[in-house]
Amino acid sequence: MSGAPTGVGGSGRARLTVVRGLSRSSPRPSGRSGAPWLYLAPALVVLGGLLVYPIYQLGLISFFQYTQAQVSGGEPTTFRGFANYAELLGDSQFWQVLLATVVFAAACVVSTLGVGCALAVLLTRVRAVPRLVLMLAALGAWATPAVTGSTVWLFLFDPDFGPVNRILGLGDYSWTYGRFSAFFLVLLEVVWCSFPFVMVTVYAGIRSVPGEVLEAAALDGASQWRIWRSVLAPMLRPILTVVTIQSVIWDFKIFTQIYVMTNGGGIAQQNLVLNVYAYQQAFASSQYSLGSAIGVVMLLILLAVTLVYLRLLRRQGEEL
């Protein structure tokens, strides 16, 4: 790992120039236009059958009456139009869950980005050994499967046997009992397992800023703060955009942590987020059409986020 940082910056820079070289070169002759589709065929078949078609089905189911009776074939499926959506939008629980999802995802994104960026900067300020140690610890957290991460964090905060309550002197305080403390506990786990992505990416970004640029700025008499604000921040903006959007998408559709840590949505469903809500409606209550309608709402929200992302990419003049 000690050699990695130079490798990161070096290869990254090399790749950038290569990319520029490529995009300037002329397009391939159009005579071979069949070849790319041949290469793409397996991917398109798989994605079409297992991603696009299910999405279409999801939309379809959301317009029908689809419960256990229809699944077992006891009753015919009937078209309900927007009735499922009307039912959903008229349900106060849906709005509650939606609000909880947005607030929770926002809190996760802000915390993850804050921790990740702060530690990325910290990494540039330390020598090789502490950097390696912190990198390895972060990689460990990153690699931990969501299921095991959830169980371990629950164990750490266990009211009877966990070390955290002992250290903080909280007695047998139950973190999963209250709504906010349960969300907070899940947030800690989410930040723990997702800050490494931000840290590693932003760190690689900082390292790939050419030293000459910084030297030139310093020679021109720019202060440390000024260098950060006027040189590093603009150069890092594309990377920050990517990690922000990735975090938003990732945290908005969080499932495993909530499902495992709050046992399927918390006491009296107080910790439901949209993704878990959809699943519970479908598979616990057999309301497949309602679950599908929630899924469609999620898809639309995430699609909106993606469109914003694409616009930002375009504005930055990125070539796809």
Add this chain to the structure above:
Amino acid sequence: MNLLRAQVRRPWRLAAEASALLIAVVVAFPLYWMVLGAFKPAGEIESSEPRPWTVSPSLDSFRRVFEQQEFGRYFLNSVVVACTVVIVSALIAFLAATAVTRFRFRFRTTLLIMFLVAQMVPVEALTIPLFFLMRDAGQLNTLGSLILPHIAFSLPFAIWMLRGFVKAVPEALEEAAYIDGASRARFLWQILFPLVFPGLVATSVFSFISAWNDFLFAKSFIISDTSQSTLPMALLVFFKPDEPDWGGVMAASTVMTIPVLIFFVLVQRRLVSGLGGAVKD
């Protein structure tokens, strides 16, 4: 960068290094506690005075995990699912990434945007239609019902990330190969593939993780034939909400985490540069 570091004064650097080490300890602590919990004897785990060490490590928890009905089978199932997903999706993604980086064709940009959009799809929401799809295809209770969706869901990101690695191979190399009389297929598999292979491995870690982690599909599609179940389900057996067997949970978690950890440490260098590349272009 050297310049930046030179301007950091010595006491500040020492403070920064001390806090880096401290943070590393905090970040690593849950994993340490997991392994520790797996080795603690029963009396020490369920103790109201948990100590951060154990004087009498025991393998009881591991024994409980491995002696659980068909645990080896679950482990094997997980390995089969994860490896199939990794290999198949890597091959498909390699071809697709080559197509979108090495050719200019109509709908190329549209396709790329579709791959990007596809990454945003909440996989869990698709459990509902996929359940019906698998039922109609007669795939419920088979490993295929776990493998197929994971291949599909890991493809968009894999293609997106591989682009950087394929792009990095100079175009001159391709022209040289054709001038030397190599066929397109020969160039693809004997020249491009080995060059992109390290990147392919790095990308694979994500498909591996998603397949290895999955418990939702296993829970929803493997409904009656438990011999087709996977590791996360075996873990959750010990994880009863009211009375979890913490020793068993920690031991099973350790068994489940170690392979991913090894994979990660092996590819981490490529991963870091790959992410840098994927993010930059």
